Amino acid sequence: SFASFAHSNMVRPFLLVLFSCIVAVSYGQAPIYVWPQPQSATQGTAISGLAASFSMKSSSSTPSADLNDAFARFNATIFDHRAKGDASSSAITGLLVTVANFNVPLQLGVDESYTLSVPASGQATLQANTYYGALRGLETFSQLIYFNFTTSMYVIPNTPWTIKDAPRFPHRGVLVDTSRHFLPIPMLRRIIDSISYAKFNVLHWHITDIQSFPWQSSALPRFTMAAYSQNERFSDEDIQDLIEYARKRGVRVMMEIDVPGHAGSWCVGYPDVCPSPTCTMPLDPSSNTTWTLMTQLFKELTSLAPEGLFHLGGDEVDMSCWTSVARVSQWLKSHNMNNLDAYRYFVEQAHAMVGSHQRTPVNWDEVYANFGKTIDPNTIIHVWRNLAYVQNATRDGFRVLVSPDGPWYLDGLGTTWQQMYALEPSTGITDPKQAALILGGEACMWGETVDSSVVMPTIWPRAAAVAERLWSDISVNSAASAEPRYAWFRCLLDQRGIEAGPYKNTQARTAPPGPGGCYTQ
């Protein structure tokens, strides 16, 4: 029978809407159905309807196109049913948004704090120092609103609310890989939409790899010969448009060009950057074309992407081709280099190239593992293989990003959200100065077995676990306590048209085992 529905814990968020006082009595302090959990929140026991005239307004006399677009977007997201307005005197009449400074650019460390106050009646207010902080507050506000199907009204339960919030880490990302499978612009846009719902603020765009080179560079048109097909390509305009789309949603786009490994697709259009046709990687340091190409490529890409961080990869460099191909090994000899020296030379050259465009280099942890403190101290180390590198690299003064293979690799379909949630990036670090060097982390959606057909349910809902770990207070770490909210967030994603898999899945993106409601599966 329907017992499973009626007696389920999952019924709580809905009872909150309809009978919040009863819930407060029956269950004690009602959980805060916002994902990721705000740093601090107080709530009341009233249920407030939204007036027919409800609108979001800026308190600034100078109109902001960004904020007006954001209002339109949030209105479309929140109000997905035609509703009646609350005509009573206790209705919420609007949301007044105050942004202290609209001119702060979106870069690492941008102020994302906000204060949201929703009274039991009258005007709600949202205050933020920057536009990007206002976006986070709008997202929280959107999650407080429910459609009451019985009264056909939008309501905010548990008013009055006061929420003061700010992220724990400044860099909260999702990596997408458009080389193993091409993801078209509409899908990338939707991924950006979806990550903004969880207050992620970085799309790490691993745009090229061995398998394909989908970027149609205008300066280096032969790169695109390694695209999978005519249509599976991005133009410079596509990239610029996507970056602007992301910026409007408070999402930085960090480009990655992985060198000298993972660059086999380069030699399709430019064969002389590879040691030999059969031994294609890593890039050939003896070829002048390699250096010219890298210089031009970084120049073009930094002109398209204003992001201050530039990811240079540097992982999984198998140097055997440098030994086996005579041309390369002779060059190394004549330059008094061994393979490792050449690897370091690549890293340093790449750092200098992006540095000349005022970009901060990011490298996978192999670069730190191989060269330690001898590389540019400004380099950000992206740890993926072993969390010990987080401790060691921060001890050596490097800033780090955390994406442990296993816990935070979304392509590990057997990794559960609880495992993702349990990972604490600062594990083993006691010195607060060292802990402060952890900029944040990323959930990585590597694309070998992921294309447009499955990318959303492979990312969602599990990436939400990483989002909360990176946003919420360190003490918010119990998966058991989070589970009802996690289930609720999954349903919110589904409702917004983001194909999130069943939250009970132990294998990501698998179909539900049988009939069921979204909150129970």
Added chain:
Amino acid sequence: MTSIMATTVVVVCLFLSCVSCQINVWPLPQTYSHGTTPVSVSPSFQFTSKTNSHTMREAFKRYTALTFTRTDVSNTKQYDEAVLSTLDVIITDPSEDLQLDTREDYTLVVTSTSATINASTVYAAMRGLETFSQLVQYNISANVYTIQQAPWSISDHPRFPHRGLLMDTSRHFFSVHYLHKLLDSMSYAKMNVLHWHIVDAQSFPMQSAAYPLLWKGAWSPSERYTTQDVKDVVEYARLRGIRVVPEFDGPGHAYAWGVGYPSLLPQGYNISSKCDDTCPVNPCNVPLDPSNEFTYQVLEGLFTELTAGKQGAGIFTDNMFHTGGDEIEPGCWSGSPQIAQFMKQHSFTSYDELYMYFVNRVAGMVKGMGRQVVNWESTYTTAGNTLDKGTIVNIYLSMDVMEKAVGSGYQCIVSFANAWYLDNVGNNWTVFYNFNPVANLTDPSLVKLVLGGEASNWGETMDPTNLFARVWPRAAAVAERLWSAASVTSLTDALPRLHAFRCMLIDRDIPSAPLDNLAGPLAPGSCLWQ
């Protein structure tokens, strides 16, 4: 007629001496010919029509966005040929009533300087616009939209008038967002019917003003459709030339009705191996109580609300109204003293008689509201030729039954489970493509009684996670079988076109599965070959 057209295709192809006659339009048009000249499309290209119609304007908006996804295309001419700057749509019949008999035939002519669609109706024009949109390609290197192999001349019409997708919103809920997107995707394959299996044993997600407790049977208070949501879906579908045929399955598959109104279910039924009420676990097969007048009162009240009691009106305006009628488990009726009493009064000696009593009463009700009844084949297999002749038989189990039914003059819709059930995840697109719903019919007058068919998307193991990957690309195989000429059967010819169609779906943000693996790709690769 069909065979002549097929011959034309062959002749045209021989004339052009092309090897595979490959054009990347899905489903394949009935007849087409093309040249060898590439035409570039002007950045200021516009669809135009003398017909002043909101429906037409909405279609133009849609196809402008679908065809020209990039806003920054070059203003410079990339080819020596003239630039195409308009497509003019001429409509013969301005009526916008959308029903089974609505015409969908069109011609599309594209020369290097002009493009024209001549269409019977605004809905036929949409089919032509879809074809046009599939001919336009973006050339990323030149940053220009082009049409290859002009001039084009396409004359097209569907083989069957009813080309549907069944969508089950009871076993899992799908917000309106997904239904809209599903309708979008159907229009890309020229499918024209959403068979909305809105309620079943597991949940009743739809609002009713007449019986406001019915949607207590929803999975949760938020997994529900308001009346306005439903109206929006129906209008969204109409704007895309898609009819919405609602299904209210009874007396079986109806347990969820009893959540809000327990007396709709038989009183005192006994749980047994045959009678199960462990919803949401299958089979959960407690049927409605046919002995209770209240049952008919609720059905009449709900259906009147949905149809406004007359043809072309109400929330669901389609002439077809599906009342299910499949998989009745009389084991649940056997424990009820009221039912025993009722059967005695009516001198029913079998549960089949009780079942048909229900079916006939409901059919009478629906006919009285100006609708044509659709039933699953079970009512026909039970009643045989005594079933009301106006009933459309929806075949799902047996093609023999279909042959019998059309032989006796019934109209049929084919949703053959072995071939066209999308929840059979082991069946790849070729199984769907290879199935011919009229394979064993030779008499053209009998073939005519087969209105078409449906890909059936049952929802037991499907939710938003896998909706689109379950439907696409396999439903496209059904779409082509129902649209294109009977002679279009080659898997080899279809394969590259289907790959191209799948890539197009992905480009249009429909997460279609790889052809070779429904659950996602097994290795890196292109949408063109996976």
